Amino acid sequence: MASAGVALPLSDRAPAVTPDIVTLETGLPSESLPPVMEPYPSLPLVGTAWLLDRYQTVDGRWLTVPPHLLVSLKFDLDHLGGINGCNSYGGPYQLEGDRLRLGDLHTTLMYCQDVPEFGLFGGMPSDTSRVEWSETHLYLANDDGVRVAEFAPFGFRNRWQLETYRNIRGDMVDLRLLGQSLFLNLDPDGQMAGDFLCHRVEGSYERSQNRLGWTLDDIAQTGCDSLVTRWQELQIMALLTEEAIAYRQVNDELKLMDASGAEIMTLSLLRPWPLQGRWRLLSLAQDANAPLDGTTISLELTRASAVGEQILGEVSGEAGCNRYMSSFTLEGDRLTLTPAASTRMFCGTSGVMQQEQTYLQQLERVARYRIEGDRLTVMDDQGEAIAQFIMD
DSSP states (O other): OOOOSSOOSOOOOSSOOOOOOEEOOTTOOOOBOOSSOOOOTTSOOTTOEEEEEEEEOTTSOEEEOOTTOOBEEEEOSSEEEEEBSSSEEEEEEEEETTEEEEOOOEEOOOOOTTOOOOOTTTTOOOTTOEEEEOSSOEEEEOTTSBEEEEEEESSGGGEEEEEEEEOTTSOEEETTTTTOOOEEEEOTTSEEEEEOSSEEEEEEEEEETTEEEEEEEEEEEOSOOOHHHHHHHHHHHHHHHHTOOEEEEETTEEEEEOTTSOEEEEEEEEOOOTTOEEEEEEEETTBTTOSOTTOOBEEEEEEEEEETTEEEEEEEEEBSSSEEEEEEEEETTEEEEOOOEEOOOOOOSTTHHHHHHHHHHHHTTOOEEEEETTEEEEEOTTSOEEEEEEEO
């Protein structure tokens, strides 16, 4: 999926939506950075795009960005830019160690009702910014090294799940009732991708005010055996390219409409979720020797979809010898995994098969999780640690 600069969210200007800014727990301190931060030379900033997750106000409070607003930051070779909640901005920059030196930044001057003022650290750095980044986070700090903004990679937040569409008879079909998960990925540079059951789609979209235009450049069939599902997806693609020319977004719901203003498709925004990605086991409470030398135990959560307040998806990974598969349910800090199925290889190295059996059994006890930096701890219902992982 391409990453880039300026287009989401598809903001609905009328009626205005009052931002639901959530104050994080009181007492969350500002984090002082070391005098010289590592600039992660193996992870270049050029070509990366980021979404603001939370930021510090002038009175020291940490706030999260409302889910229906976009505050983005993208680094090109010698230019940075993004959206600051309402207006887009951009200009030249230089990175000198951990110092972000800016040229003249330009911004649009649209008026957006009920959009909060994020300030310079809400997506628009200042000339005294310091920057620290990894694969999973980017932090902006002030000249004293105090972190004032935290970004996540642009990716999951621009993923939309299709909920309903209008079929050729004019009836609205609810894909949720059919148990089908179809997704559209909309990147801020106008690139789009469809992650369907029977097709993989790549193309682009153009947005101006409340108007949309879609172009599908590549459509590839997958190994889907259902002719009914394949036909449904062809109808959806036809709706996008031939009829979906208007839109309305309210909070996490996006409605696509035809030229008459009639609704033809609805989508829901999948919010960022912290467990996305691949995690490698560091320790297992029930096996002090795990992971054994020469073995890898991993946990990867994928194909997430939102159902009410829950996120459902698939689990896969390596158990030391075999690969395993499961499914997960995530809600708040609650995480549950179904019993895993695995391949049936035998590994003769002493202790490997017992380690694998213990690990898979312990996964069934998982009830909660906690993330601290790049570490993931899964716990039982009493809060006792079961295993600890590191982002791989």
